[in-house]
Amino acid sequence: MITSVHLLRPLDSENLIYFQRQLDADLHITAGPDLPDPPEYHVLVAGRPRREHVTASPNLHTLIVPWTGVPNETRDLMLDFPHVSVHNLHYNAIAVAEMAVTLMLAAAKHIVPVDRAFRDHDWTSRYRPTPAILLDGKTALILGYGAIGRRVAQMCRGLGMQVLALRRHVSKPGEGDAYADEIHPPQALDSLLPRADALIICLPHTPETDGLIGAEALNRLSDGALLVNVGRGPVLDQAALYHALKDGPLYAAGLDVWYNYPDDEASRSHTPPSDYPFHELENVVMSPHRAGHVDDRDKSRLDQLAILLNALARGEPAPNKVNLSIGY
Template structure:
């Protein structure tokens, strides 16, 4: 078999490199992690560059060197950010795998809707770390811990304002019961919560993941929201889920509910969320993502509200690398070489 040129746009360790090269003798792996940082700084919003690039990162090689790397690649393993004109510069490219789980990461640039096979790490990302963040956020708001910062700023305690509630016996609704959502549900169940959820299609009772009492389809969401004390948003951002949580959906939620979003900011209509908080219909919200997070700070109405916890998309971080993206890539590489179906191929019409 002729050489198979695989280019990585993110640094890979020695163990990961050996794992990829061991898939087939034809593999020729080139690690270009860091080479394109200067281009990212010039072509992505300043907010993105400040968040994801080291302050002194300027890239490596000349533009001609980077063009050659892309032009010779049959397969590219990418992260975030990535070259926005990647398809135009990679004439031989047959398959692009992105380490992150969210397909919407690729809406920028010329890969979206192209003729290249594109896969994601959906279901193999840092699911447990994200689920732990979601549970911590629920406990933070359920115990009223957000009041501690308010009291410290005021210089006095207002103990009656905390109003803690027990999560044991409450109902959690996981919107998007995939790899991440199932971990969220499992941890909620371990806390003694009743767990329901939604997916694109309902799951039969005999196929329910651990901890779930029901997984309905998209049409079941409003019914499940009425009885849910906590809502964890874990779904993909698609045309169908854009502003899924709008004024009507927040109104359908149980009064005093908690919202946790570990998916994408655009799934929430943020003005509607702020209005629901103003009406005291919700107890609070935790947002690890927000609309425009790669371009600007959060909406001021939300960031200034002590009932809203906002973090800079860090839920997947931890002291242990349990990301399974490389393993998924290697499994897909074997499938691709043998002509078998690959996992997590993006359906451009569906949006993930």
């Protein structure tokens, strides 16, 4: 039986050839903003589909969001179509994990302000150094222990850190695995925060995680802690974060996710990422949500998409199914 798949975003010829070589013969691919005529696709690949994209094909049984997470508007839309299974792709887990550790190291070692000063031939930091944090022997607390969180844990272990992790479902609270020394359920957060020298957020933004880390949580951290966010901005209260960096108790932070994003191409060069002036603080490393922007990103995405589509074509359980009731 042929499984028809429509991608709302077209592929260039090189990527299309690469993609089709990995697909089972029973998969028929169309791509582009215009739906096929007649629209009889079984699978739709789109991050932010409109209602008419979902209703157009009577055969639709699967939506694939071609990145990690599910946009809130897509989640809200698909709740109206419970017969359509929603999946996403975790192709960027390694890249995002690498960015998390990069931000942690840059924040811990004051790389950005020292680099900025030294470009002006200012050697002051060598002779009157701001103490950098030694990560060996410190404790990292990772919020969100999925594909990204596990990779972060592996890297933190390599730096000689103790690793604590929180995830939604834990069979034996407090026990570890190959990468984390301890894995706990969400209700353990308050008791774990004082143990953390570095808090690393890898959580999606859902109603449950919105504002999860606020002033009270930040004040529970050990004095001089580091914070990294590669999950979603609103998981972390922006006012509380700004004041914790400006006045304490945080030592430094590395942030790749934000609160305000450009509305269009024209505003990309001048959109403040927050309502607070983080750019005025020397103890924050700022990155414009680009952790997944690495070489071979497109091929990595297509590799993961092919695995998922081949499973669907064979009638096998498809990976990365999203639970829309919780948002990931």
